[in-house]
Amino acid sequence: xxxxxxxxxxxxxxxxxxxxxxxxxxxxxxxxxxxxxxxxxxxxxxxxxxxxxxxxxxxxxxxxxxxxxxxxxxxxxxxxxxxxxxxxxxxxxxxxxxxxxxxxxxxxxxxxxxxxxxxxxxxxxxxxxxxxxxxxxxxxxxxxxxxxxxxxxxxxxxxxxxxxxxxxxxxxxxxxxxxxxxxxxxxxxxxxxxxxxxxxxxxxxxxxxxxxxxxxxxxxxxxxxxxxxxxxxxxxxxxxxxxxxxxxxxxxxxxxxxxxxxxxxxxxxxxxxxxxxx
Numbered sequence: 001x002x003x004x005x006x007x008x009x010x011x012x013x014x015x016x017x018x019x020x021x022x023x024x025x026x027x028x029x030x031x032x033x034x035x036x037x038x039x040x041x042x043x044x045x046x047x048x049x050x051x052x053x054x055x056x057x058x059x060x061x062x063x064x065x066x067x068x069x070x071x072x073x074x075x076x077x078x079x080x081x082x083x084x085x086x087x088x089x090x091x092x093x094x095x096x097x098x099x100x101x102x103x104x105x106x107x108x109x110x111x112x113x114x115x116x117x118x119x120x121x122x123x124x125x126x127x128x129x130x131x132x133x134x135x136x137x138x139x140x141x142x143x144x145x146x147x148x149x150x151x152x153x154x155x156x157x158x159x160x161x162x163x164x165x166x167x168x169x170x171x172x173x174x175x176x177x178x179x180x181x182x183x184x185x186x187x188x189x190x191x192x193x194x195x196x197x198x199x200x201x202x203x204x205x206x207x208x209x210x211x212x213x214x215x216x217x218x219x220x221x222x223x224x225x226x227x228x229x230x231x232x233x234x235x236x237x238x239x240x241x242x243x244x245x246x247x248x249x250x251x252x253x254x255x256x257x258x259x260x261x262x263x264x265x266x267x268x269x270x271x272x273x274x275x276x277x278x
Contacts (some may be wrong), residue, residue: 008051012103016055018062019100021193029056100192101161104185111200112156112183117259119181119202123152124263134259141262151264153180153207155241162192166215166238167228174244175207182239188227189235199225214239 011017015028029052036048104112124130130146131137140146153176157169169184181204186197201224205214216237221228228235 011055013106015105101159102194103159115183115200115202116154148265155182166236168238168240171241174209174242175211177208180205180207186225209244
């Protein structure tokens, strides 16, 4: 696949990755063209559009996406005996083996950011009586009617992987002690192909920094719109967090300072290369 220069978004952020069905590939390409075509306005870029076209041509010409005519006569494939020297994986290893993974695009991260902002506003209003209106909020802060509160842990996944036994959301953040707000894009699947629904609910979990993973209850997932099955069995969802002290674990998302200045502390730092909405 065509490599992205340093100043261009990589293929996985654009969503142009190997293994897409032809119809899904065309849909993603059309959406990117509407956004990045030089005639589309402020977001248009001739360089990015050329990069997108090159990625699309590479994927369009993948063997899986070519329409080919099978030969009229083909000899039957003979089964190849298994090599006795190759160790067979144990059942526990097979359960952990990833069947595929998906990195979330910039558009998905913006949707998760907006969902977290809405969740924080709702939590402040519900638990601390803080109004959603920014002007009233600043006025009450200045009068001392409301006091700063500790910011909950804020999390959005960097990628998702599917194993034989679970769908695993992977984070580069570590749980904060106490309340954590976790934005998860709702997914369903067709076999090994994950299909986003466009909805991003936020889950509230009481956690500790030592909690490396969390299994979400199946009934809660169904209520939030998740529909995940593999070989006729429902797939649970596991949240996999970074270990405490890991590089990048201090925060993958930061709330807009102008919206919460003086109200929340501490504000998680923003990693290089990630932009939060204003």
